[in-house]
Amino acid sequence: MYKLKTLGLLIATLTLSACGSSDSDEAVIPPVVVDPVIVEPGPFTFAFKITGDIEAEYLVTQDSITTEDLTADGKGIEQQKWNYFFPVGNTLFTVGYENNEATSYKVDADNKVAKLSSFEFTNTLETFASVDDKVLLATDAPRDGNHTKRTLYSVDAETGLVTSKVNYTIHDVDTGTKGEGTVGYPTALVVRGDLLFLSFHKLDDAGNWGTPEADNAFVAIYDYPLVEGATPKSIIADARTSNIGVNGNIGLIKTANGDLYSMSNGSVAVGFSPASTKPSALLRINNNEEVFDANYFFDIEAATDGGKIFWFDYVGDNKAIARIITDDTGAASWGAFTKNQINHKLVIIDLVAQTVTDIDGIPLHHKRWTSPVEIIDGKVYVSIETVDAAFVYVVDINSATATKGVEIKGKTIKGFYDLYH
């Protein structure tokens, strides 16, 4: 999502005073000429998680996130337990992990971030997408390995209401013997025109979260919108890298020209069991094509001296911001999600030029889950957690540099959003 904050408020003020003056009998005062001043964009809305064993999350809105304290003390809309935060246009969805309810927030007539609407769902929703900043797509996942059907929700961002709910399948091999077959666990949804691309992991069907076919990347392609009972029109595979995506983190992004890029990790540290023998890498599906581009292969391990990509998001100009696990040697199963793994670095990837640039100024850190980023005036705001502290950093995408902001008086900020512009 792109926003360019202008000096709209200032201009509006001047215009208003000009209008007011024109009706008066007094002499017209010439407009005051002011030098353009650089003001920080805002207000910002952010998803704040407190520290402590009793979890709580707050949706806080304030004018500045680089000068004001970042805290939920006495402010913020209280959420229940753990939530996914997902922006679609100027609507923010918070999707409860445990209470089967999603709530949408939007700026209301009083110019405040306020609840728009809510919906309930049966199975916990695990993977999300924004379609053209207008629709939230959300799907559940086969947690226990059974060959259940998936449900895809389409939610109108303008109203926050579910407009359709369809059952569909991704991939199932059922031999009748538990553990021999596989199920598809979705890791990303991307809509391009009348197609839905869904990347997935193949997990064993006994519910042990084994990855028996770790050495292939898979994307299921559907006619979009999906009809009830939809099945993939095709499933494409590529043996150059591992299953696409990392649990909870989006594995597939779309650039402005319609190219899709996928990321694969393949490490035991992100839950592969066994690990893939293939390198962590990016693949591409070109615009108007429904196959992996055989000529495109971006070996992240080669480009980052053995690093593996953990998360990425598109930030324009064929660039992605990404988090790289610098070293997964000897990692425990799912170890990348544990706090003491301070070995994540933030980078800018040029998807076309196939370069990785470390973002200057951000220390090694750890991150469990990241909401999609918003580019606000060419900047991306991130919460960076190290062993003893959490700080906001302002990342300039073009220069791949970051400025350290104020300390976060909490565990993390899951995402920063501009819901006003």
Added chain:
Amino acid sequence: MFFPTPTHGSRVLSHVGYALLLNILLPNSAFSADGKNKADINISDGNEIETIEVVGRDSTKALVSSGFKVDVLLTEQFKNSNYNLLQILQSSPGINVRQSGGLGAEFNLSLNGLSGNQIRYFIDGIPMEDFGSALTFPANLVEQIQVYKGVVPIVLGSDALGGAINVITPFLDQDLLDLSYTYGSFNTHKASVFALKILDNDTFVRISSNIEHSDNDYRMNNVNSTDELGNITGSMSAKRFNDQYSAAMINVKFGVINKDFADELSIGITGAKNRNNEQHTTTSINNVFGKLNSETDTQLISAIYKKNFDTLAISAYLLTGKNEQLINDTYNRDYNWLGEYTIKADELQGELGTKSLFTVTDDVFRANISAQYQLTSDSSIQLSHSNNYLKKTGNDTVNLNNTVFSLPNWIRKAVTGLAFDTSALQQELKWNVFAKHYGFQGEINAEQSVDFNLQNVKSEVDLSEMGYGTSLSYQVHPNWLVKTSYELAYRMPEAEEILGTGKYVRPNPHLKPEESQNLNFGLLTDFSSQNTAQRFEANVFYRDSSDFIRYLPDRIIYGIYSNLQAVETTGIESSYYLRFYDNYSLQVNATYQDLINKSKEDYEGVEDLNYGKRIPNEPYLFANARLAASFEVANNDQLSLFWTTSLINEFFLNWEGNGDADQKLVIPTQLTHDLDIEYSFADGSYNVSLSARNIFDAEVFDNFKIEKPGRAFYLKFRYLY
């Protein structure tokens, strides 16, 4: 992102199941809680007993005047009306019971700030953990409830971190027949039978039985109305439609009393069954169920022996049995609050998750032997050893991927206690000191991925801890008693906490027991004049608790139980009783407790910014009052009126200081009023009562958004011989 909670999948309801209170009634045990047998206790001197009986709180002077902080709740005054043990406990200071529905719903009892499995339950001294706690018994089947707060004598051989509740059944000293039947709102029926027959002065047979049913179809005033896609279109009121609860229990006990070789030697056999339809999960009313249910089936057999030799008293019990719990989620339906449903397109899906028909069977074996040796007329030593073995077997015939407890596992807890009891100054000063040794062993086999191959991995644990405590009381003045008590108490881990459950909940061999230092200081006073009797009691309590065992979803799909939280509780509870002539009485009590977070760091080692703040989602101020009036009408018939008012102050779901004050999630203040009208005739043989609960139909909540029943009426008949 997948965070398993220990209750994911089929396990999701099992904690409900544990709370489905099993109706198990066990025989009188050997010792009453202070290690003296009943006969001894009744032999007490004069006017103080008088006072105590007036107060209606205890018949056991020895207990109350000991240094232990124990409340003895006599059930007698509740037997004519529709009260179960939980409701009686709720009316006592320091105790708050939170429920998530009507009859049979899950409850969480908090005692001086500690709650759940930190409180241990006993029936006649036999531990009832893993069976629920039998607290839905009508008052008619029990004689009294002893509530030990924070400091628990060694004869209650268990690992009670925050206290123990010991339910005492009627004494085996005279023939008794007590029949009752209750009918009331929400199609509630309850019947109880208590019959005790003594033959030839030395043989007895006792039958104790209880059957109850309720549709629990009370109105919820504020549930989401949703369209077919799940959009919340507003709120509405709706009747609960899948919350029926039925339970039946019978206990038969027979044996001999007053023999040369035994004061009591008896066998008890218990069978209990219940079925509970589940309207929603215990934490949210968003998932509405129309078919989901659970059933439990329990069979127990026990034996009791006790004998009082000259200076040596011995008692022992054995208990063995089986408790089977079935959770049935086999309908692929999606219900709304109107009771309408759509069929889920996926035949494999149940209402809660993947279709499941899951049985957990607990095999238990418990044994205790206790001895008390009188050293002098003023002092004695006691020794007690308890053993508690549990084996769990899980079996899901529908969801084959659910392998919880499918491989062999067991735990064994052993508690050995040694105590010394003495008194001085003509029994004005009483002192007890004790030590408890806790032993814990366990083993579980689970399929785990080792080097990416599934293997059967055996985990074993072996723990031991030493706790101790003391109690002191001093009768400063004939009307003033001060007492203090202290215990370093432990709660050993439950089976699934330390051993895991198989697939997703990993074993944690490094898990430590929960630990708490419990301190009480109390003051009791009573004074009577010709027409009034008054009693006042205040107790200050302090609990320094740490290493709370909490579930931690630490590796996305896997989780583990860890020692996480530390909590410091300081509180005061007080009660006041006034009797005016023989006709009127008033009892008021109030509790204020401050539960403070003492965790400096959270589970990830990050500074806990709510250190020093009040623990959220815990009531901290509650009070109740009961006004009674009783009149003699014609023919010695008795008319009694009781008015009960309870208050629980509002509390926040999350930390007090976080978030916009106007938008915080809150559990609102509860203020309810109950009225009981009782009429007794034929010298008390026949009793009829009308009870009105929540008379002003207030919307009340113990848990966030989970409304409890509104106004309800009950009619009860009781025959007593």
